[in-house]
Amino acid sequence: HPHQQAAGPASGTTVPFHSTGGTGDHVGEYDMWRMEKRRPDPPEEGESLVDRRKRGTIINVPTIRLDDFIDEDVAGVDGSDATLHLLKVDTQGFEPAIFSGLVRSVQNAAIDYIIFEFWPRGMDLMSDTMDQCSGHKVLDELADAGYELYALGVESHPKAPLTGRVQIRKEAATRPFDGGSEAYCRWFFELENKYPSPVGKEEYKFGYWSDFLAVAPGKTFPDTMKKKKLRMRPAGV
Numbered sequence: 642h643p644h645q646q647a648a649g650p651a652s653g654t655t656v657p658f659h660s661t662g663g664t665g666d667h668v669g670e671y672d673m674w675r676m677e678k679r680r681p682d683p684p685e686e687g688e689s690l691v692d693r694r695k696r697g698t699i700i701n702v703p704t705i706r707l708d709d710f711i712d713e714d715v716a717g718v719d720g721s722d723a724t725l726h727l728l729k730v731d732t733q734g735f736e737p738a739i740f741s742g743l744v745r746s747v748q749n750a751a752i753d754y755i756i757f758e759f760w761p762r763g764m765d766l767m768s769d770t771m772d773q774c775s776g777h778k779v780l781d782e783l784a785d786a787g788y789e790l791y792a793l794g795v796e797s798h799p800k801a802p803l804t805g806r807v808q809i810r811k812e813a814a815t816r817p818f819d820g821g822s823e824a825y826c827r828w829f830f831e832l833e834n835k836y837p838s839p840v841g842k843e844e845y846k847f848g849y850w851s852d853f854l855a856v857a858p859g860k861t862f863p864d865t866m867k868k869k870k871l872r873m874r875p876a877g878v
Contacts, residue, residue: 644705644710644714645702645703646702646703646704646705646710647668647702647703647704647705648704648705648706648707648710648730648732648739648742649704649705649706649738649739649742650704650706650738650739650741650742651704651706651742652704652705652706652709652742653703653704653705654703654704655701655702655703655704656668656669656701656702656704657669657670657699657700657701657702658699658700658701658702659671659698659699660698660699660700661698667732667733667734667735667767668732668733668735668738668767669735669767670699671734671766671767673733673734673763673766673847674846674847675846676762676766676771676846676847676848677766705742706742706743707728707739707742707743707746708742708743708744708745708746709742711723711725711746711751711752722749722751723746723751724751724752724753725746725751725752725753726752726753726754727752727753727754727755727756728752728754728755728756729755729756729757730755730756730757730758731756731757731758731852732758733758733760733763734760734762734763734764734765734766734767735767736757736758736759736760736764736776736779737764737767737768737775737776737778737779738767738768740757740779740782744782747782747783747786747788748786750786750787750788750857750858750859752857753856753857753860754854754855754856754857754860755783755788755853755854755855756852756853756854756855757779757852757853757855758850758851758852758853759776759779759780759792759826759850759851759852759853760776760848760850761774761776761777761826761827761829761830761848761850762829762846762847762848762850763848763850764776764779772830774823774826774827774830776826777822777823777825777826778822780822780825780826780853781822783855784822786858787857787858788855788856788857788858789855789856789858789862790853790854790855790856791853791854791855791856791862792816792818792825792851792852792853793851793852793853793854794809794810794813794851794852795809795810795812795813795816795832795849795850795851796809796849796850796851796852797809797849797850798845798847800845800847801836801845801847801849802836802837802838802839802845803832803835803836803849812832812835813851815828816828829848829849829850830848832849833845833848833849
């Protein structure tokens with residue numbers, strides 16, 4: 642049943658959820674398009690209609706660690722350990738905070754399959770680690786717990802300089818799957834440098850991203866599916 646709580650790094654606190662009613666709603670006062678923190682108070686003049694609409698409404702939502710949620714709401718009625726078959730995390734850059742509240746479940750491989758968005762720019766913005774590619778630590782934590790990581794296709798915003806499914810697939814095939822998690826993460830930054838915004842156009846800062854499928858140790862994954870997805874080997878493997 643639905644829970645009126647947000648997944649977060651701790652239980653019993655709140656997160657400011659920025660709501661405009663659109664698909665890009667997210668945690669915190671950020672301008673995701675410009676990759677910057679938004680001013681808490683709008684200027685008296687000079688703000689465009691689009692920017693005013695983007696301000697939306699901030700709703701403080703109670704939080705719960707997913708570790709606690711799984712222990713409290715998913716544990717078997719017979720007292721068996723709590724396990725999940727599938728978890729999806731797609732939170733517009735807030736993924737590192739959510740995984741920090743999921744450490745115990747990941748270490749215990751209590752979730753069979755995890756699908757999550759890996760958006761280096763968004764993760765850096767929300768973690769206040771601009772240009773550091775801090776999101777790669779999520780990959781390391783999963784790999785250290787024995788999860789196999791499969792990278793799905795690369796995605797972009799319709800206004801990105803790199804467009805066209807064929808060209809994006811071609812570039813996606815150059816990802817450094819054997820170079821470690823940080824090298825994989827920084828590849829997305831390098832892609833931005835390779836395809837800069839055209840002269841005279843607004844600078845594109847939104848970046849590129851992909852989804853991952855993490856498969857728990859001992860869980861099966863059809864070979865026919867593996868051929869369609871790309872496995873990333875974490876650092877040290």
